[in-house]
Every structure is written in C-alpha cells, then in structure tokens.
Amino acid sequence: MTTGNLTEAVLEFPDNRLLIELCGEYDRNLTDIEARTGVQILRRGNQLTVHGDPEAQADATEVLRSLYDRLEQGREVGQSDIDREFRMGEDQGPAGQMEMPVGEKVEIKTRKKLIEPRTDAQKVYVKSLFDNELAFGIGPAGTGKTYLAVAVGVNMLITGAVDKIILSRPAVEAGEKLGYLPGDMKDKVDPYMQPLYDALNDFVPGKQLAKMMEDKVIEIAPLAFMRGRTLSNAFVVLDEAQNATSMQMKMFLTRLGEGSRMVITGDRTQIDLPRGMPSGLADAERLLDRIPEISFNYFTSKDVVRHPLVAAIIEAYEKDAEKG
Incomplete structure (x- = not known):
C-alpha cells in the first residue's frame, strides 16, 4: 500500500509466541528498529504493519523477516542481533578477504x-x-x-x-x-x-x-x-x-x-x-x-x-x- 511518498507493508507471522519474542519485552526490539529506520511499526494480532519511506520500510521489513527466521531456527534475538542485521549489507572486511554468501550456515x-x-x-x-x-x-x-x-x-x-x-x-x-x-x-x-x-x-x-x-x-x-x-x-x-x-x-x-x-x-x-x-x-x-x-x-x-x-x-x- 502506498500513501504519497510513504509505503505500508503488512507482515504476517504464523507463530504468535515467536512474534512476541520478535517484538521484545515492552516492544523494545520494534522501538529499536523504528529508531534506526524512521518507520512506524504497528502490531495487530499476528501481523506487523510497517509504515514509512519506501527505502526505510524495505530495510525494516527485511530485518524483521530475518530476525523471525532466526527465532524459527531456535535461536535467540537480542539487541546485538538487530545491530548485526543492519550491518549485514555493509562491507565485512578489507579488500582481498575471501567472501562467503550471507545465507550460508556455519555452526x-x-x-x-x-x-x-x-x-x-x-x-x-x-x-x-x-x-x-x-x-x-x-x-x-x-x-x-x-x-x-x-x-x-x-x-x-x-x-x-x-x-x-x-x-x-x-x-x-x-x-x-x-x-x-x-x-x-x-x-x-x-x-x-x-x-x-x-x-x-x-x-x-x-x-x-x-x-x-x-x-x-x-x-x-x-x-x-x-x-x-x-x-x-x-x-x-x-x-x-x-x-x-x-x-x-x-x-x-x-x-x-x-x-x-x-x-x-x-x-x-x-x-x-x-x-x-x-x-x-x-x-x-x-x-x-x-x-x-x-x-x-x-x-x-x-x-x-x-x-x-x-x-x-x-x-x-x-x-x-x-x-x-
């Protein structure tokens, strides 16, 4: 949905328990993502509505999806994980260092x-x-x-x-x-x-x-x-x-x-x-x-x-x- 220069994305999360963990205590994680991107995130049932500038809204929704995927894998989500998600697109090291696809799993x-x-x-x-x-x-x-x-x-x-x-x-x-x-x-x-x-x-x-x-x-x-x-x-x-x-x-x-x-x-x-x-x-x-x-x-x-x-x-x- 688009309103002027702003866009709105509705994300649906099937597991309400994981959604609660995604939002964090007193919606702390959502507040952190809002502060970093300038978007507004509203929760309705098992849905999150992200409203804001198209680029910022896209960044926020990508982070939310990645964090939810992490929770589905049985991993925790904390402030450092949110910080990492926002830094994932940036250069991770000096030129010449071997690269690895972001999605590759290493444990x-x-x-x-x-x-x-x-x-x-x-x-x-x-x-x-x-x-x-x-x-x-x-x-x-x-x-x-x-x-x-x-x-x-x-x-x-x-x-x-x-x-x-x-x-x-x-x-x-x-x-x-x-x-x-x-x-x-x-x-x-x-x-x-x-x-x-x-x-x-x-x-x-x-x-x-x-x-x-x-x-x-x-x-x-x-x-x-x-x-x-x-x-x-x-x-x-x-x-x-x-x-x-x-x-x-x-x-x-x-x-x-x-x-x-x-x-x-x-x-x-x-x-x-x-x-x-x-x-x-x-x-x-x-x-x-x-x-x-x-x-x-x-x-x-x-x-x-x-x-x-x-x-x-x-x-x-x-x-x-x-x-x-």
Whole structure:
C-alpha cells in the first residue's frame, strides 16, 4: 500500500509466541528498529504493519523477516542481533578477504551449546580454522576472534580431531610487577588468562572442564611457558598476540607439531609492549602473508557482536586514527 511518498507493508507471522519474542519485552526490539529506520511499526494480532519511506520500510521489513527466521531456527534475538542485521549489507572486511554468501550456515558444536558465527567475516574465519593448520584472526575487541577459536578447539577435541587444547597469552607484565602479586606462579598469571577461562566455561560443563584441566587435556599457560615444547595433535591458540615480541612469536610459531592446529589472535591497536619494542604480530603479518597455507582473517568494527555502543566506540577511534 502506498500513501504519497510513504509505503505500508503488512507482515504476517504464523507463530504468535515467536512474534512476541520478535517484538521484545515492552516492544523494545520494534522501538529499536523504528529508531534506526524512521518507520512506524504497528502490531495487530499476528501481523506487523510497517509504515514509512519506501527505502526505510524495505530495510525494516527485511530485518524483521530475518530476525523471525532466526527465532524459527531456535535461536535467540537480542539487541546485538538487530545491530548485526543492519550491518549485514555493509562491507565485512578489507579488500582481498575471501567472501562467503550471507545465507550460508556455519555452526560449531560444543559440549554446552551450538555456536553460530554472526557476520560474514566470522563465518570465513571459522571455516579457515577448520581448513588451515595455521590461521590468524586480527581485529578489534568484541569481534569474536578468541571466543570462536576456543569454540572450534572444543569441537575438534570432542570429535577426536585433536587430543588436547592449549591456550596461551603473553603476560606482558611478567617481570617485576607480576612478582609483587601474592601466591605461586599460577596465582600470579591466572588474572592474565581469565578471558580464556571465561570462554571455556561457555563451552564445557564445569566438572568436565576441571577434570580435563587436571588431566592436562586442556592447558592454559603464559606464552613464556611454551618454549622448548613441540605441540603435536593439539589445538593451540595464542591470544593477545600483539603483545608478543618478535622472538616470542617466532618461538611460538615453530612449536607447531604433527596433527596440530594453531590460531593466533590479536588487535594491532592495543599493543602494551614497551615503547620501541616491535610487535611480533606485525612481524608475522609482514613475513608470512604470502604463504598460501596460512590464513589471515581480518575484522572491523562492523563485526563487533557485543553491545552496539562498542562498535560505535571502535569506529570513533578508527576514524581518529585515519585522520592522524
């Protein structure tokens, strides 16, 4: 239906329970979509009427249909999902990165739940983790680099593709400051490793995780502890790799053993190394990007799946950096 320059679309949803979830508590999701597009959305029974400018109305109806499809698949819909739907049409990564059709389904099965990459760049990244022995995930915080890598590691462990998971991070203050912390070495380094524990707890039940860690089937250790080891039949993740020195990065990469997979994640904008000390992540990009067996995957603020404000904050800093 058309009125002047405005159009009206009537969408019918057969499952009233899912429609309630689509609308959100106190119609919060509809209010969010209205604010983003400038349309008006009215609910009558199992129908939603979208009224507004033709282009905005088309955008809103497409988002509503996509979110309802998600609910039909048994998935939840939250603010981050609405934000993702509005960003789906935008460029998902730097030129040259492999593309994947938006509709292609990618899932990761873990002990506790099914994980679904939410953006095209995340789908490509997950596929590369399964397809390549060595892969990099580079981009800002909140883009799922580490979370998805740990999920893939758990999947490979429970399917028998690897025998163990090893998760590591540089403890950038592993010198004098760390020494002042109370407790033994584990107590001192655990605060640096906490994000890795958090990810594992999302995928493996508590008692199973404790047993796996006790049996060294899952290990979490500072990067410095990797020296001298050959990591065979393992899924190995180096997180926060921008804080590894060039020598540490070379040491880590050369630990790759038979039957292993290795993932390196990092954010080039959050280097905490002393001034003048080059980042091992930057060196690895420069030296290894022409080796076809190594996958480099890049994320931008468009791939942030935390609170939408996080994406806006990152975009503001990216624009400021471009000016400089």
